[in-house]
Amino acid sequence: MVNIGGLIKTSLTDYPDKISCIIFTNACNFSCPYCYNPSLVRGSVKNIKEHEIFDFLEERKNLLDGVVITGGEPTIQIGIIEFTKKIKALGYSVKLDTNGSRPEILKELIEKNLIDYVAMDVKAPAEKYSLVSGESLKTINESISLIINSKVEHEFRSTVLPALHNGSDILAMAEMIKGGKILFLQQFYSGETLDPDFKNKPAFGIEELMQIAGECSQYIPTKIRGYDTEIKMGQDAKQGK
Ligand code: SF4
Numbered sequence: 001m002v003n004i005g006g007l008i009k010t011s012l013t014d015y016p017d018k019i020s021c022i023i024f025t026n027a028c029n030f031s032c033p034y035c036y037n038p039s040l041v042r043g044s045v046k047n048i049k050e051h052e053i054f055d056f057l058e059e060r061k062n063l064l065d066g067v068v069i070t071g072g073e074p075t076i077q078i079g080i081i082e083f084t085k086k087i088k089a090l091g092y093s094v095k096l097d098t099n100g101s102r103p104e105i106l107k108e109l110i111e112k113n114l115i116d117y118v119a120m121d122v123k124a125p126a127e128k129y130s131l132v133s134g135e136s137l138k139t140i141n142e143s144i145s146l147i148i149n150s151k152v153e154h155e156f157r158s159t160v161l162p163a164l165h166n167g168s169d170i171l172a173m174a175e176m177i178k179g180g181k182i183l184f185l186q187q188f189y190s191g192e193t194l195d196p197d198f199k200n201k202p203a204f205g206i207e208e209l210m211q212i213a214g215e216c217s218q219y220i221p222t223k224i225r226g227y228d229t230e231i232k233m234g235q236d237a238k239q240g241k
Helices: 050-059 080-089 103-111 126-132 137-148 167-176 206-216
Strands: 004-011 020-025 066-070 093-098 117-121 153-160 183-187 222-225
Touching (some): 050 080, 093 103, 117 137, 126 137, 126 167, 167 206, 206 222
Parallel strands (some): 020 066, 066 093, 117 153, 153 183, 183 222
Antiparallel strands (some): 004 020
16 A cells, blocks of 8 residues: 655656656655755654555646656555556556665566656765665666666756765766766755755756756756756655755
């Protein structure tokens, strides 16, 4: 049973070239200090029943192209494979957003053709990974490798801010995903954060970030993505990635 904390019924921006809805799973196994969605990460958002989600998806079959499954971290949910299978059976394309911490789940989803697009976060360079996420680098590298070597459409993305990353760090992160399709560097914006000390941390200036993106492109095509949308949901959750 997947623990669902939020649903955005229509999005034109979260799944490339598709009109999608977004399903937010409750809880995350990382605690990125800059995370915009503390309540979802802690799993304290009110649960939406699975049958309500499937009733909605059944109704919208002719209006939506895709479903984005995000979090929190979807791959820690028991039942995520079956859940995704049921969505695919309704004819939807599925995009998965993940922090890459469960390569075995990712592998199964890819091998069973249950996802059509995957967006994986890259949090930090190798030597700093545990500071941001507490996760072993081995699992992260396994997920990176799985994604790059699969035929699934994909992107990597990194929320970057001077309090955690310098230019060399970001370059090293790009090198970690060399051979991938694209990296989006996501600008950090002040607001509610998992670690309250990060609430008003400064962001990179756009010119500096553009310069860093240019350097990253030696390893992987790199673009900058702004983060200026606070997503309102009935369950009072915001997008956490
Ligand atoms: S940013 Fe993503 S991976 Fe990090 S704590 Fe928030 S939901 Fe989890």
